[in-house]
Amino acid sequence: MENSKNLKEAYNEVILLGFIKLSNVCFGYKDNQDIIKNISLELFKEDFTAFTGPNGGGKTTLGKLMAGIFKPSRGDILIDGTNSKDLKLGAVGKKIGYLFQNPERQIFAPTVEEDITFSLIFKGVEKQQVTMKAQEMMEIFQLSHLRNQFPFTLSQGEKQRLALAGILINEPSFLILDEPTTGLDIERKGQLSSILKELSKRGVGMAVISHDDEFIQNLSTRIIDIVGGNVIADKRK
Numbered sequence: 001m002e003n004s005k006n007l008k009e010a011y012n013e014v015i016l017l018g019f020i021k022l023s024n025v026c027f028g029y030k031d032n033q034d035i036i037k038n039i040s041l042e043l044f045k046e047d048f049t050a051f052t053g054p055n056g057g058g059k060t061t062l063g064k065l066m067a068g069i070f071k072p073s074r075g076d077i078l079i080d081g082t083n084s085k086d087l088k089l090g091a092v093g094k095k096i097g098y099l100f101q102n103p104e105r106q107i108f109a110p111t112v113e114e115d116i117t118f119s120l121i122f123k124g125v126e127k128q129q130v131t132m133k134a135q136e137m138m139e140i141f142q143l144s145h146l147r148n149q150f151p152f153t154l155s156q157g158e159k160q161r162l163a164l165a166g167i168l169i170n171e172p173s174f175l176i177l178d179e180p181t182t183g184l185d186i187e188r189k190g191q192l193s194s195i196l197k198e199l200s201k202r203g204v205g206m207a208v209i210s211h212d213d214e215f216i217q218n219l220s221t222r223i224i225d226i227v228g229g230n231v232i233a234d235k236r237k
């Protein structure tokens with residue numbers, strides 16, 4: 001009896017832990033000029049978190065810190081319990097998927113299919129497994145008919161879906177997306193919303209950086225405003 005109560009308490013503590021935890025995080029591109037100013041916050045997988053705020057406020061910089069791409073100059077970031085300073089980028093990638101503001105920066109391979117499978121092949125995953133997973137991703141993101149295309153010839157929306165497929169094939173626990181609706185028409189935006197909602201329902205944590213009010217209002221459960229490198233509002237719906 002006593003044991004099961006303790007277990008339940010322990011379980012509650014575990015699920016209430018933030019997946020990404022920032023403590024007094026500062027970061028600057030140049031010495032003596034902090035772009036991120038002493039931010040402490042915790043992101044939970046159970047939320048759909050949106051980051052908003054004016055251009056130049058520090059959202060992209062913060063996103064890269066949370067994805068382990070940049071390391072804080074002061075303070076600490078725990079990603080699933082491990083300090084981002086101790087995590088190699090490859091190890092972070094298994095936990096966090098990060099979509100760059102410009103998805104072209106994430107395209108490497110000569111064909112759509114190879115671009116999607118690149119990271120799994122690199123990791124040495126068995127070929128049959130890779131093909132199966134790639135097929136599933138191409139179906140979800142409506143890329144099957146483009147499998148042999150050169151990625152740079154794709155439209156903005158297709159490139160976006162390709163970048164997402166390449167990220168999600170790694171089955172990350174948490175996704176950080178920087179301005180994912182840029183260049184998408186209303187229909188494509190709707191499709192992206194549905195995909196993200198579904199992933200969130202399946203337990204993938206979500207943090208979306210976006211100016212797009214309608215998109216944010218439709219999806220998010222928590223909205224964090226970043227202005228001048230500070231959190232100026234943090235509201236749950």
Ligand SMILES: Nc1ncnc2c1ncn2[C@@H]1O[C@H](COP(=O)(O)OP(=O)(O)O)[C@@H](O)[C@H]1O
Nearest residue numbers: 029030035053054055056057058059060061062
């Ligand atoms: N690579 C960089 N080198 C120097 N300064 C940068 C770099 N990237 C961004 N900045 C500066 O950091 C500030 C925050 O930028 P950013 O994080 O891109 O904000 P947001 O995504 O909210 O528009 C801006 O003043 C910007 O000019």
Ligand SMILES: [Mg+2]
Nearest residue numbers: 059060061101
């Ligand atoms: Mg930005």
